[in-house]
Amino acid sequence: MIMLKELVGNTIDVNEEGFMTDFTQWNTQIGEALATENEISMTPKHWEVITYIQTEYKNNVPLSIRKIGKSGVVDIKEFYTLFPNAPLKTATKIAGIPKPVSCI
Amino acid sequence: MEDQGQVKKMMIILSKATLENVYACFVLANGARMEGIQAEIFFTFFGLEAIHQKKLEHLHIATVGNPAMHMPTMLGGLPGVEALATSMMKKEMEKLDMPPVREFLEILSASGVKMWACKLAMDMFHYKEEDLIPELDGVLTVGDFYKQGSGVGTHMLFI
Numbered sequence: 001m002i003m004l005k006e007l008v009g010n011t012i013d014v015n016e017e018g019f020m021t022d023f024t025q026w027n028t029q030i031g032e033a034l035a036t037e038n039e040i041s042m043t044p045k046h047w048e049v050i051t052y053i054q055t056e057y058k059n060n061v062p063l064s065i066r067k068i069g070k071s072g073v074v075d076i077k078e079f080y081t082l083f084p085n086a087p088l089k090t091a092t093k094i095a096g097i098p099k100p101v102s103c104i
Numbered sequence: 105m106e107d108q109g110q111v112k113k114m115m116i117i118l119s120k121a122t123l124e125n126v127y128a129c130f131v132l133a134n135g136a137r138m139e140g141i142q143a144e145i146f147f148t149f150f151g152l153e154a155i156h157q158k159k160l161e162h163l164h165i166a167t168v169g170n171p172a173m174h175m176p177t178m179l180g181g182l183p184g185v186e187a188l189a190t191s192m193m194k195k196e197m198e199k200l201d202m203p204p205v206r207e208f209l210e211i212l213s214a215s216g217v218k219m220w221a222c223k224l225a226m227d228m229f230h231y232k233e234e235d236l237i238p239e240l241d242g243v244l245t246v247g248d249f250y251k252q253g254s255g256v257g258t259h260m261l262f263i
Contacts, residue, residue: 064201065138066211076214086140103135104202 008033019092019099023057026096034094039085042094046082048073050095057097063088064102112257113142115249118151120263123165123190123205126154127197129263130208137215145212146249148222151263152229155221155237160205164190206237213239218252220244 002021005014008029013021018037020026031050035042052073056063065088069076083090088100114136118129129145136143153159167173167180167189179185194204203211213219218241221233226243233243244252253260 066201066203076211080215088138103131
């Protein structure tokens with residue numbers, strides 16, 4: 001089910017888990033607001049990771065923890081430090097892309 | 105209830121070293137961390153082979169006594185069959201982006217999964233701590249492991 005959500009003066013479509021369903025609606029203010037909702041205060045390193053996963057998404061590369069570890073952007077330990085609670089879910093939510101379906 | 109039935113921590117006991125069991129254990133532990141759930145693994149009995157430096161890269165799937173292989177037991181026992189089945193399975197897993205055992209252990213450790221070796225099983229197999237992976241968090245008794253699992257929302261799983 002898709003719902004409308006008001007965020008920093010924008011209306012975005014989200015699913016029942018709060019993931020955006022239309023990436024074209026995303027911008028950095030929305031990313032920042034989604035991060036705040038998920039108790040993350042964004043640093044340049046956070047943004048580097050978000051940009052990386054958005055690029056992978058645009059190239060249709062499925063995301064996994066292993067891929068993040070091999071990205072050259074962050075290692076797995078740092079990824080868990082940047083997004084402590086469910087890192088891949090949180091990072092994709094902030095990035096405005098669908099939740100990864102991978103179990104690894 | 106305060107915790108509303110939420111799973112907060114998974115305590116997984118791995119007692120076998122057949123590849124399918126080892127991977128089940130690793131995927132469950134990693135999957136827990138990915139969901140923000142704490143995870144700890146207790147390696148006991150043959151499960152110790154999954155963290156033994158000289159053995160962990162040579163684990164096999166079971167072709168004998170495994171009805172889901174759909175292979176006559178006599179055939180499964182022939183020389184080379186187990187190795188062949190194992191290499192076929194490893195190829196399939198690589199396609200799914202499943203890391204090899206050593207890399208998976210590094211991922212688990214980096215993801216914050218605590219890994220413990222069972223003291224009794226170590227004594228039984230005459231293993232020393234230096235025989236095991238450097239990522240190991242320590243050697244525990246069963247009592248210590250239960251203590252690790254204390255708290256609301258902890259679940260234990262035996263593989």
